[in-house]
Amino acid sequence: MTPEEKYEKVKGLQPLELLYQREAQQADTVFLRQMQQRQWRDYTWGEVMDRARRIAGYLRAQYEPGDRIAIHGKNCADWIIVDVGIMLAGMVSVPLYPGQSVSSMTYVLQHSESKLLFCGATDNNAALQEVADMLPSVAIQRCEIRCDQDLETLIKESERFEEKPTFDLDDIFTIMYTSGTTGNPKGVMHSWSSVVFVSPNMIRGYGMDENDRVLSYLPLAHAAERILVEFHCLYSGTPIHFPESLDTFLEDLKRTRPTMFFSVPRLWTKFKEGIDEKIPPSLQEVLLRIPGINTWLRKKVRNGLGLDDAEILVSGASPISIELLRWYHRMGMKVADGYGMTENFIYGCFAPPGEDPVPGTVGKPYHGCEVKISEEGEILFKSGSLMKGYYLEPEKTTEVIRDGYYHTGDSGFIDKDGLVHITGRISETFKTSKGKFIQPSRLEGFFGNETMLAQLCVLGHGMDQPVMLVTISESAEKLPREEVNEHLQKLLTSVNDKLPQHERIKTIFITKEEWTPLNEFLTPTLKIKRKVLEAHYQPLFKQHVDTKGIVWEPRTAVSEGSKEASLEPVN
Template sequence: MHPNSSLRLFDLAKRQLEIYPDLPMFVSKTNGEWQGITTKVFLDHVNEISKGLIACGVKAGDKVALISENRVEWNMIDFAVQQIGGVMVAIYPNISDNDYQYIFNDASIKLCFVSNIDLYTRLDALRDKLPTLEYLFSINKYDNVQNWQILIDRGQSISQTKIDECSAKVTNEDLAMLIYTSGTTGNPKGVMLTHKNVISDVVACEYSTPLEPYHRALTFLPACHAYERTLQYLYIYMGLSIYFAESTDKIGENLKEIKPHIMTAVPRVIEKVYEKIMEKGSHLSGFKNKLFHWAVRIGEQYDLDENKLSFIYKLKLAVARKLILQRWYEGLGGELIAIVTGSAGIQEKIVRTFLAAEIPIYEGYGLTEASPVVAVNCFKRGKKIGTVGPPLNGVEVKLADDGEILVHGDIVMKGYYNNPEATAEVLKNGWLYTGDIGEWIDGKYLKIIDRKKEMFKTSGGKYVVPQQIENKMMESPFISQFIVVGEGEKFPGAFVVPNYQNLLKWSKDNNKGIDGLSFEEFQKNNLVKEKIEDEINRININFGHWEQIKKIAIIPTELSIESGELTPTLKYKRKVILEKYKKQYQEIYG
């Protein structure tokens, strides 16, 4: 066992104070200035909150909820709850009232922190349905709202000795957190992760993270998601400064100001960065436009294996980088050593082009039930485009006879809270049955094929794997979202959300005479549908005839979390989508 695997999560901040005492631990923008907080000041606040929690009657094993965007107070509360033996239940701010009610009652939440008045009002209105909730505090100050300063004031009568006594009783086998996964079906399930689970993942990830102490990390994905949360613990373990992006709209600005060395992103964020770059390039005129698109085509042919790149290609790549591609890297701050992406598949074309532009993308794979990182591409253990890399050190991965990915090691969860049936379904003889289908490439790199439950058979008995078709189709600049349907039908069809901006430009450039139409009329226009069908036919040749998309239905508005069609980690809720677009489904299959 690694010497650091006996640590508890809240020890990470104390360890950081010992090794990197002068490090700006967290950095936020206040009044237009980036301002850091040292580990010592951070820990003083953590202790104040712990005292307040004890004064409010929170004991070892009690569940405390936190609903907030990323901010330094989030991390303070996280450590404050854990160091007195409490169990942290961090929840997404954008879920339904039904889900809040289910989670609060399932976990018997005793005390809850929220960040703002909107969340406070929502939770307060639900209080009659949340019998275990004794306290609700807002982090931001408002009139007539219970502010968390009340909790801190109440804790002044508690001694530091009391905190130390509580901390001494916490072992790394104890439950540290419940993370409720926003499943694509049914009620959320509470994943039980111990200190040891998450610390083991942090220690395993460190080997694959090519960074040095005092480097800068940018965070903008929700910290209540296991992926971003474990990465933040990793940054603390490695002695990095964590910078909070002001908002998703300001990431571009913040990248230039902070010049981060690492950031995490989901594929949709990276795709939007790529789309923005492509849109800017398409507005160039004449020779500049031709040069831009030539450089992109060179980038799309990039391979990590130097032996596969001819002398002529390398010459062209050097020119493409010098004239076009290096500006992409500079646009992201110019100092990135790693962008880690996970939670869904990313288009291979984008990975190749970004790597050609020397933007270091590391695609990885994991799931909340595995704390969450299982495998990641890295230059130490190997990297292969189109895969999620080799498994982490100390993590065993094998494939079942049907290709299901099975995971074994200290990172595997204790089980689902209050749900022995669901636990028994996925934990067998110490192995976690992930529900994902994979294959080995070159004997060592894991490639994700699809979710086991999302694969389906046509009426002809042929298997269709939606995810790989969807990822390939979304490489078209004219397709924003693509959802494969057709279980039990004669052929696969799809719901398509068009890329309105790119189609508008295409119609103007080609004098189609439809760019004056309203948004609704434009999306429904036959020329638009024909253009999308041409794109699908062009891409269909990559698939067997039984997998090829035969008919589509256009969905004019982008699927979103708010409208209930995506999970908070941007996965399709296929049952919800099928239910909502029944009429369009009938159009496809009559």
């Protein structure tokens, strides 16, 4: 069956309509596979619907259609099943990120007026316990906090909801909160029409079916994972696999051998770091030039990552380095950079089927998605996937949706081949004390392929020159500090030689801690909070206002001055 034929088969159907079909016709076919104690625990379509119907029965007995029901936890089969139960009950799901702070989760629960919280695994049990105590709670798979009841008991004791409802396409079925890069999260309201538009068109683009495999591990609270995995697999019939834990992730990835793999730049970078530790980059370059050996190397790398069957490789959620993409392409893995946002349910741009992705671009608009560039250089979207608006914030809605177009806040252009290029966030451009405007993402791109660097962020509002904050990779942490300094200084000099005077990086500051959602330097979707970083490290900047080169943030209270290195000035 061709992708177009698969599209025609599901076009116009609501998710619940498809679920009713699969319940009746494919009850014994496996849909969800959860790794538990190193074995797959399979859930058929029939079991998924039985559990979801009992959850819906419980919800309808306790709450009213339209009530908001929150879900928090790492990806697991129960997450999907609970979400289906909420849909069946006619209620509105409110997903929370596993890495959200207490203040952020509290804001979302209160702002959405959520009535119940389903709790799963998290990296911060104390934070989840604090918010779970605010309202009724139910524990799902791998939950380690105290809840009012557990899901298995709820399912065992609840009556099945036997109805087969469908809903008006304009009805809201979920409120997905943005990651809150610059303030409180905003509640993005999506109606059933968004899914009915997006999911069939995704099948038209990707052509997936029940013979494919997907591993779900990025937060299901993120619109990309929700639409690319949950709803896309629901429409295509593709089985979803869930890893057991972070410790077993790579093994579970290899056991799944997904045919479609979606990840974020940070993981693509870590994959490369792991390869570089085993096969140094200089040796890779030699091997890639030898016929036959290059084929062996590419196969070895793909097999080692568990991606030997992956035909669709996607990076998203934040910008990825052009050089990193080129490395994957040289290794025979055509990773494509996708572009979308919660507000358009991630239905934006991607490499067209049959065409190789072009590093430095995010491909072309999906079917039925219109993209144009405003006179100010801002990227605008228009499609059937646009949100209904921000929950309880009509003023903010009218700020971003004007004349039917969503104003992304990203600057960019469309080239002669129709490929979309993103040049940065309009709001992130800053001015130095010399009156020169700096676009940080452009400068960060020059460092994206450096294996010693794990995270980086260019800052410098009001300074005489830009500076860069970085964390170093695990491999660099094992090296003598002098070796790291020498290497990064050479890199800095090399990059600065390519830049006009006003863009040259004055200082690289190496921070002592990784930036994560838990310390609130990153959003739950792993986007950098530039303003938070800039405010936190202002004392360090002021202390080294005249320093050029490499500066290490003190890592202990003992005589860090002797370890801290400031190298020769950069001309």
